[in-house]
Amino acid sequence: MSKSPIRVTVTGAAGQIGYSLLFRIASGEMLGKDQPVILQLLDLPQAQKAVNGVIMELEDCAFPLLAGVIATDDPAVAFKDTQVALLVGARPRGPGMERKDLLTENAKIFTVQGAAIGQYADPDVKVLVVGNPCNTNAYIAKETAKKFGRVKEKNFTAMLRLDHNRALSQLAAKSGRTVDSLKNLVVWGNHSPTMYADYRFVTSNGDSVKTLINDETWNRETFLPKVGKRGAAIIEARGLSSAASAANAAIDHVRDWVLGSKGEWVTMGIPSDGSYGIPEGIIFGVAVTTENGEYKRVEGIEVDEFSRERINFTLNELEEERAGVADLLK
Ligand code: NAD
Numbered sequence: 347m348s349k350s351p352i353r354v355t356v357t358g359a360a361g362q363i364g365y366s367l368l369f370r371i372a373s374g375e376m377l378g379k380d381q382p383v384i385l386q387l388l389d390l391p392q393a394q395k396a397v398n399g400v401i402m403e404l405e406d407c408a409f410p411l412l413a414g415v416i417a418t419d420d421p422a423v424a425f426k427d428t429q430v431a432l433l434v435g436a437r438p439r440g441p442g443m444e445r446k447d448l449l450t451e452n453a454k455i456f457t458v459q460g461a462a463i464g465q466y467a468d469p470d471v472k473v474l475v476v477g478n479p480c481n482t483n484a485y486i487a488k489e490t491a492k493k494f495g496r497v498k499e500k501n502f503t504a505m506l507r508l509d510h511n512r513a514l515s516q517l518a519a520k521s522g523r524t525v526d527s528l529k530n531l532v533v534w535g536n537h538s539p540t541m542y543a544d545y546r547f548v549t550s551n552g553d554s555v556k557t558l559i560n561d562e563t564w565n566r567e568t569f570l571p572k573v574g575k576r577g578a579a580i581i582e583a584r585g586l587s588s589a590a591s592a593a594n595a596a597i598d599h600v601r602d603w604v605l606g607s608k609g610e611w612v613t614m615g616i617p618s619d620g621s622y623g624i625p626e627g628i629i630f631g632v633a634v635t636t637e638n639g640e641y642k643r644v645e646g647i648e649v650d651e652f653s654r655e656r657i658n659f660t661l662n663e664l665e666e667e668r669a670g671v672a673d674l675l676k
């Protein structure tokens with residue numbers, strides 16, 4: 347018997363990430379090759395014509411799993427009964443900007459959408475915030491939705507998976523091992539240059555990758571800055587921010603959350619429960635494993651002096667961002 351469709355909301359559906367994302371969701375790459383989906387597409391009124399063009403293309407793919415598409419500029423309609431919500435729609439940064447420079451401009455989007463999710467979404471909705479600055483935007487959406495007391499706070503997450511994938515790729519190149527052989531990576535903190543890509547525990551076929559690479563100068567002077575500033579390097583090269591790799595990371599994040607990571611660590615930005623000295627509620631990148639549609643934080647990772655410094659550095663930035671939006675959440 348075929349499964350009932352899952353309602354998936356994608357905001358910013360007319361944007362560049364949307365264009366890389368929707369076709370993969372509709373083809374079953376995110377929720378499974380036997381899982382029908384109904385797409386609920388939100389974008390601004392002036393983008394509706396472009397959204398309709400994307401819908402024509404979705405129709406022209408004749409995806410067997412696409413059980414319906416709704417296009418709207420009304421968050422109440424877009425989030426109605428939604429079970430998976432990908433909050434992509436927001437302004438991207440341009441050259442010379444940091445992601446937090448977008449905070450004032452994009453923050454309001456996430457109070458409006460948090461309120462709509464809080465009122466209209468399925469109570470078990472899984473939310474992934476991609477729009478930048480994604481950790482603090484996820485925090486805003488969570489705090490706003492919470493006022494309605496319906497949806498699960500722990501299900502508001504931010505995308506650190508692109509950073510995780512970027513780090514995996516750099517480690518594979520440096521160690522000469524394949525990407526899929528690498529286990530136990532974590533990217534701590536904020537999706538910003540302060541993030542801490544931590545490969546102290548990464549193994550490849552049982553070998554320590556830290557030992558294989560054996561180059562702390564490379565870690566501090568090449569690897570960490572390269573992963574942290576990769577988004578800016580792409581903007582510099584393309585004149586536009588990353589889109590296909592961002593969409594790919596969003597698919598990875600939700601797929602693993604829903605279908606399970608089979609015991610592997612993956613990085614998700616999730617509301618802190620106070621562990622690792624991260625104040626409760628802040629959306630922070632940590633290592634998780636996922637099973638049966640739930641994520642579980644990896645506990646007991648040793649935090650050495652360098653790691654503590656790096657974790658505190660990225661935490662301070664998130665605390666500053668949180669203070670910057672406190673007025674919006676009153
Ligand atoms: P884009 O400008 O191509 O598209 C953004 C879309 O969002 C547009 O169609 C716009 O009309 C729409 N939009 C704006 N405000 C909206 C609102 N209130 N409701 C619904 N839709 C709205 O941008 P993009 O390249 O697709 O990037 C989108 C966001 O994702 C940016 O903030 C970017 O910085 C971020 N991003 C995050 C990551 C990450 O790893 N977390 C990676 C890449 C990009």
Ligand code: LMR
Nearest residue numbers: 439445478577578587588
């Ligand atoms: C990225 O990391 O590529 C995105 O967050 C876009 C950006 O502004 O860097």
